[in-house]
Amino acid sequence: MTQYTTLYQHGTLALLVPGLLTGTLKMGDLLKHGDTGIGTGEGLDGELIILDGEPYQVDSEGNVNLVTDSFNMPFANIHYDHYSKLVELADTSQQGLEKKVRALTNGTNTFFSIKITGTFSGIKTRAVKKSVPPFQTLAETARNQSIFTRDQVNGTMISYYSPELFDGAAVAGFHHHFLSDDHKFGGHVLAFHLDKGTVSYQLFDTLEQHLPISNDAYMNHDFSADNISDAIHDAEG
Amino acid sequence: MTQYTTLYQHGTLALLVPGLLTGTLKMGDLLKHGDTGIGTGEGLDGELIILDGEPYQVDSEGNVNLVTDSFNMPFANIHYDHYSKLVELADTSQQGLEKKVRALTNGTNTFFSIKITGTFSGIKTRAVKKSVPPFQTLAETARNQSIFTRDQVNGTMISYYSPELFDGAAVAGFHHHFLSDDHKFGGHVLAFHLDKGTVSYQLFDTLEQHLPISNDAYMNHDFSADNISDAIHDAEG
Numbered sequence: 001m002t003q004y005t006t007l008y009q010h011g012t013l014a015l016l017v018p019g020l021l022t023g024t025l026k027m028g029d030l031l032k033h034g035d036t037g038i039g040t041g042e043g044l045d046g047e048l049i050i051l052d053g054e055p056y057q058v059d060s061e062g063n064v065n066l067v068t069d070s071f072n073m074p075f076a077n078i079h080y081d082h083y084s085k086l087v088e089l090a091d092t093s094q095q096g097l098e099k100k101v102r103a104l105t106n107g108t109n110t111f112f113s114i115k116i117t118g119t120f121s122g123i124k125t126r127a128v129k130k131s132v133p134p135f136q137t138l139a140e141t142a143r144n145q146s147i148f149t150r151d152q153v154n155g156t157m158i159s160y161y162s163p164e165l166f167d168g169a170a171v172a173g174f175h176h177h178f179l180s181d182d183h184k185f186g187g188h189v190l191a192f193h194l195d196k197g198t199v200s201y202q203l204f205d206t207l208e209q210h211l212p213i214s215n216d217a218y219m220n221h222d223f224s225a226d227n228i229s230d231a232i233h234d235a236e237g
Numbered sequence: 238m239t240q241y242t243t244l245y246q247h248g249t250l251a252l253l254v255p256g257l258l259t260g261t262l263k264m265g266d267l268l269k270h271g272d273t274g275i276g277t278g279e280g281l282d283g284e285l286i287i288l289d290g291e292p293y294q295v296d297s298e299g300n301v302n303l304v305t306d307s308f309n310m311p312f313a314n315i316h317y318d319h320y321s322k323l324v325e326l327a328d329t330s331q332q333g334l335e336k337k338v339r340a341l342t343n344g345t346n347t348f349f350s351i352k353i354t355g356t357f358s359g360i361k362t363r364a365v366k367k368s369v370p371p372f373q374t375l376a377e378t379a380r381n382q383s384i385f386t387r388d389q390v391n392g393t394m395i396s397y398y399s400p401e402l403f404d405g406a407a408v409a410g411f412h413h414h415f416l417s418d419d420h421k422f423g424g425h426v427l428a429f430h431l432d433k434g435t436v437s438y439q440l441f442d443t444l445e446q447h448l449p450i451s452n453d454a455y456m457n458h459d460f461s462a463d464n465i466s467d468a469i470h471d472a473e474g
Binding site: 166207 | 249251343344346347348400401402403405406440442443444445446447448449450455456457458460461465
């Protein structure tokens with residue numbers, strides 16, 4: 001049975017903070033839980049966006065690659081696409097769009113996704129360069145990131161909203177990944193302006209939070225000294 | 238397919254804090270997700286423990302009642318019993334038992350359950366008296382609680398352990414509910430000593446977190462002013 005109201009999450013953002021970057025779920029297994037999503041590869045190997053069941057990686061060179069079922073990830077979100085149209089917007093800032101979505105959906109105490117298709121301007125993305133063991137912290141690893149910008153580009157943004165209560169497991173608030181229609185540009189979104197586009201919405205009543213219990217480094221880690229929330233919002237903001 | 242590694246949770250402990258105590262899941266629906274669990278009724282109507290698929294309520298008079306499928310709850314945890322024996326213990330304090338379990342299981346970065354069967358002494362439980370709308374805060378409502386004690390009693394304790402990262406969604410650390418073998422004593426456990434008993438263990442790799450998205454009071458509530466963590470540990474400690 002397809003669960004349109006379930007958001008599946010593998011790993012937590014918190015585990016990235018101290019550098020638990022080993023891949024603990026393969027793309028083939030992730031795709032058993034949905035056809036639409038975001039994530040990152042082992043060692044923060046690029047930024048992932050999954051559209052219509054196709055898993056794209058934007059690497060630190062800015063290339064967009066399709067990854068295979070054996071691609072390994074420490075963190076990912078996925079769900080089955082069942083969006084409803086929420087609103088058409090034109091000439092809207094990122095802040096304005098997020099505010100509009102909050103006001104229209106009344107969904108901020110649960111998890112939801114928005115999909116935005118249209119023309120974006122001043123869009124800035126990043127993709128981290130894959131690191132290898134021994135892994136450094138999220139902050140150290142994310143220093144090896146590339147920033148990409150486009151003045152104007154058509155594409156699709158997949159965003160997840162997580163309630164404040166789950167900050168650390170996820171990023172509280174919005175988390176946006178992007179892929180251009182020509183598959184030549186994308187990544188984790190740092191800033192954007194929507195020239196004209198359609199915002200669709202899908203509300204979840206369930207977070208299926210899967211943890212990497214077979215990974216000893218995760219199971220043995222003492223998180224008490226990690227400043228999870230600050231580190232996430234520095235790195236993911 | 239029975240999911241022995243999934244812990245299902247309806248609601249969050251955070252929503253109890255400001256007094257969102259309306260029942261949002263019926264027992265009949267909860268029991269579709271397991272046969273073993275804990276919870277509370279609408280308006281904090283007693284303390285629940287589910288054993289072998291039978292849902293028992295300890296009410297504020299200290300009576301143990303079987304509840305029906307229509308019994309409504311704001312918060313509950315449930316899973317399918319698939320425990321493995323962890324250790325036999327004798328003359329062990331609550332603190333000693335929790336420390337032993339942490340050391341033996343290495344499970345403190347994920348969710349797990351322990352089931353303890355045996356003879357307990359100096360066990361202290363509580364059950365809150367059901368309140369009616371308009372509901373007060375968790376702290377106000379929990380003032381109408383009864384405390385019960387037994388010098389020595391045979392019974393079963395069902396406990397969930399939640400990682401620190403999920404404090405607020407659940408109670409970080411251990412959360413124990415008890416039912417005596419004679420079904421005359423039980424509730425939310427405040428203190429105990431294990432005279433002699435068997436501790437069994439079941440590790441979860443998945444938290445299936447279900448939220449009451451059809452409840453307007455929940456969806457419209459502004460949690461930003463609620464001091465969730467302190468309030469939970471005052472009330473649930």
